[in-house]
Amino acid sequence: MDRRHFLAAAALAPLAGCTSVDGPETSTSRTETGSVDDSGFEPVPESDWERAADPPEWERAADRRIEQHRRGDVTVVVSQGGEPVPDADVRLRLRRHAYDFSTAYNVARHWSSEPGDPYRRWVSRLFNEAVFENAYKWRQWTSPDGHERTHGVIVFLRANDVAVAGAPVVWQNDEKDVLPDEVWTAYENGDTDRLRTLIDEHVRSLVGHNAGDHGVEDWVLLNEQLRFHDFTDALADAPPTRSPPLRDWFAIARDAAPDATLAVNDYDILTLDRPEHRDRYADLVTYLLSGTAPPDEVAFQSHITTPDGPIGPAEQYARLDRFAGLGDIDLVVSEFDTPGIADEAAAGDYLYRTLKTVYSHPASAGFRLWGYWDEQHWLGDAPLFRSDWSKKPGYHAYVDLVFDQWFTDARGTTGAAGEFSTTADLGRYDLRVDADSGTVSDVRAVTDPDGETRLHVEL
Secondary structure: OOHHHHHHHHOOOOOOOOOOOOOOOOOHHHHOOOOOOOOOOOOOOOOOOOOOOOOOHHHHHHHHHHHHHOEEEEEEEEEEOOEEOOOOEEEEEEEEEOOEEEEEEOHHHHHHOOOOOHHHHHHHHHOOEEEEOOOOOHHHHOOOOHHHHHHHHHHHHHHOOOEEEEOOOEOOOOOOOOOOHHHHHHHHOOOHHHHHHHHHHHHHHHHHHHHHHHOOOEEEEEEOOOOOOHHHHHHOOOOHHHOHHHHHHHHHHHHHOOOOEEEEEEOOOOOOOOHHHHHHHHHHHHHHHOOOOOOOEEEEEEEOOOOOOOOOHHHHHHHHHHHHOOOOOEEEEEEEEOOOOOOHHHHHHHHHHHHHHHHOOOOEEEEEEOOOEHHHOOOOOOOOEOOOOOEOHHHHHHHHHHHHHOOOEEEEEOOOOOEEEEEEEOEEEEEEEEEOOEEEEEEEEEOOOOOEEEEEEEO
């Protein structure tokens, strides 16, 4: 969910065409750090992460950018009959960040777990968005029960206020079993007309069906084009970064879902030292941006799988800046994990540093962990939880940032003018006002980091 869709998600509509199979989780793990308080709020996840007493310069610079771009001034104005109400108690508590804190989520694992299982509970406790790890890959999506199983999990996630993103739509991977046989048959037979028709119809049906009926409107449309490009090689006499079918697929997706957020995604951009690879990705992004249906997001896989994968915060920020400068586009970390960092404490430090650096960039719109539990991770080493659900240092780093440093729970009392002012992290808020003449509870959005947001409450 990019910035354009945040306000629209304030009220999640029921999903047409789906049967609810599992409602919101209400198990004790959602309140394991304490009881629901007298305002009806559950406590946020807790961390024992200890921030350095004297943060390094990279972190101080990131904090300054975060204060500028991720927080805003807010004034709650309380009145009754047009007159200000002094001495009213105000509480403004963050319900959902405007920024996407996301994870990969596995449909098969969901259905093999029971309601109340930690795998189901933690997804809504820690994240506001999830992308299906495998279910939208072409072969899985077109399997006999692919639609029903996937849509049931959409119902579950949205009932728990977790938005759903989709990936990948076009992935020409010949090394994994992700494509139907008929696609490879058309390619191997040199039947380019059939190949083009199959891909065009897949883009149209996957994006259009899920956006229209199920509210899935964030898509990694093009995945790993720099390495896997057999189909575009067959369909056009052009280099992989400037192949006309790529623009066609974005145009088809935009026509099928006009409000969708569409992304291009690749790896080794925010990791490793591969300048030529980054140049090719910049060329691809530039080509797509000049089409009639440009992407909304440029996404960076950020798997650390080797000891030489990590890069420093200054270099990370410079690489983000480069791609932000290519045009009007949001930046997203699409697949973060650190199996190449053997020491858990070092892995937690790298998660902390990377997440804070990325979050501090004004063009950044989301950060996605590629799973959170070792038992459901492609290399058995997820960022947050070990197999027994004990917490890694990465959990404490993540929670310290998302639910402490970047979390607002402000309380105060209105003055003589009936106003209470504070600064708040951008997002959607539970607002409660208590006065002698009554109580009002509402949900309001704070989205402006530059001006003052005035929230009017009439008792």
